[in-house]
Amino acid sequence: MGLVVGVDVGGTVTKAVLVDGDRVLAHASAPTPRPGPDVVGQVVDVVSGLVGELDPAGDADIGVVVPGIVDEARGVAVWSENLGWRDVPFAALLTDRLGRATAFGHDVRAGGLAESAAGGGRGARDALFLPIGTGIAAALVLGGRVHDAGGYAGEIGHVDVGHDEPCACGRRGCLEAIASASAIARRHTARTGRAVEAVDVARLVGAGDADARRVWEDAVDALARALAWTASVLAPEVVVVGGGLSAAGALLLRPLDEALRERLTFQRRPRLVAAELGGLAGCRGAALLAAKRSALC
Amino acid sequence: MGLVVGVDVGGTVTKAVLVDGDRVLAHASAPTPRPGPDVVGQVVDVVSGLVGELDPAGDADIGVVVPGIVDEARGVAVWSENLGWRDVPFAALLTDRLGRATAFGHDVRAGGLAESAAGGGRGARDALFLPIGTGIAAALVLGGRVHDAGGYAGEIGHVDVGHDEPCACGRRGCLEAIASASAIARRHTARTGRAVEAVDVARLVGAGDADARRVWEDAVDALARALAWTASVLAPEVVVVGGGLSAAGALLLRPLDEALRERLTFQRRPRLVAAELGGLAGCRGAALLAAKRSALC
Structure with missing residues (x-):
């Protein structure tokens, strides 16, 4: 298993980790763009910036999670009350922008996955x-x-x-x-x-x-x-x-x-x-989604 | 897939079906024994009688479901408020009495399985x-x-x-x-x-x-x-x-x-x-458990 970047787009802060297996090598964060007509493009920019910061060589697998109603199977953010979007094909947008297949999921479910794998639900x-x-x-x-x-x-x-x-x-x-x-x-x-x-x-x-x-x-x-x-x-x-x-x-x-x-x-x-994973549960979970996706390919 | 007998031990009536795939070939029922010191032995007798009635040749796979708290993985009926038993190793008792490995499960979960496979939840x-x-x-x-x-x-x-x-x-x-x-x-x-x-x-x-x-x-x-x-x-x-x-x-x-x-x-x-399966959902589900068990062996 290689390097993985997991990104968690939160209501106010977007967080990212660079992990190697269970070890967190680095983390970074940036303000989440405010709701508005171009919030989706701005979120993609922020994610891209954090990925570039943690993985300048562009080698890592990428996982991104967002809040709201998320249809993981289709890679679509169906609805977010806080960020104000509807039916956004994030998996495709991120794959296109980052130039790599990107795992996409839901912040809370990814956090649950991480807490189950390596936190309080072990x-x-x-x-x-x-x-x-x-x-x-x-x-x-x-x-x-x-x-x-x-x-x-x-x-x-x-x-x-x-x-x-x-x-x-x-x-x-x-x-x-x-x-x-x-x-x-x-x-x-x-x-x-x-x-x-x-x-x-x-x-x-x-x-x-x-x-x-x-x-x-x-x-x-x-x-x-x-x-x-x-x-x-x-x-x-x-x-x-x-x-x-x-x-x-x-x-x-x-x-x-x-x-x-x-x-x-x-x-x-x-x-x-x-x-046990505190505020990093979501991005740790995003990294797990990416690693799982990579293992399946 | 061969013949399967599914038995549902209800609070008042015990029902059984003989099925071949999706087709119900025959059914039978008998009163469920009342709670008492030998209720478990009496239930095993009733199940054995219904199985003998529907499958006199003794060829069929057998599945039995009961109410209450049932631990399917261990084959144990943990608790039944209505029948008054605790921690009964039914899977082993039935396998012993019927001379064949017997699938064992929970009445409502088996009914849900049957309704999902062939009823309203299709x-x-x-x-x-x-x-x-x-x-x-x-x-x-x-x-x-x-x-x-x-x-x-x-x-x-x-x-x-x-x-x-x-x-x-x-x-x-x-x-x-x-x-x-x-x-x-x-x-x-x-x-x-x-x-x-x-x-x-x-x-x-x-x-x-x-x-x-x-x-x-x-x-x-x-x-x-x-x-x-x-x-x-x-x-x-x-x-x-x-x-x-x-x-x-x-x-x-x-x-x-x-x-x-x-x-x-x-x-x-x-x-x-x-x-859609009415009062037979439980025993149809018991038959599904038996067929599934048989397919795994």
């Missing part, structure tokens, strides 16, 4: 990767394979957990409208008038702040509902919690685990662990 | 089979494979859909405590004092009876919540509704479809269809 046949950041999505690694459902799988952020907060998708009650890092920050600000990030709310919870506790408990309760449902229907052995909120560690995982004990009876209760 | 890569009877469970056919999670997958009857009715599992709010055929009958009886079956409630709904409508709407609403979750997280192309309640046809499927249209925005909305 050794489990059935795992759920749950990054909690601006939004919440899941990667389902079932029987050792990533379930994609034509790109539509894993939208756990938009299940109805029974509350009245409006969501960007147009509905009320969605998990991510109460339990994402941005929802936690927004809801604390709404109670107190102070501008905060989710990490500040976590610190205030530790310090016993009543507003922070209330917001945190609402988030934990909603996550527990969603995970109890997942345990009943999919029965993963492990849930790997990632994204910005996973930095809260035991403050998040311990009450979640207690709530799951209460909610489950005969079902298989998953282990809850923090993700 | 042609779909991602399908949910949802038999609604005494209880509610699901078979998940994902990427063309049945997801089992060590036997724990598919317990959609025990997801919390937000109501106060107690469930046999010890919790409140479970889907099957409000939307199974037996819950529909029980809740209608509780309102009216009349003993009915779910099929009677369906008829009363058609006739405009207010109590029946209320009970039916509660069931449809709970099923819609559970299916909207499933659509967001698993995104099946089709949901094949089976079990006794599927006899209600459009009375069930049409309002469910309308409720899903309201609950889903960008997610993939599944087609809702009635199961």
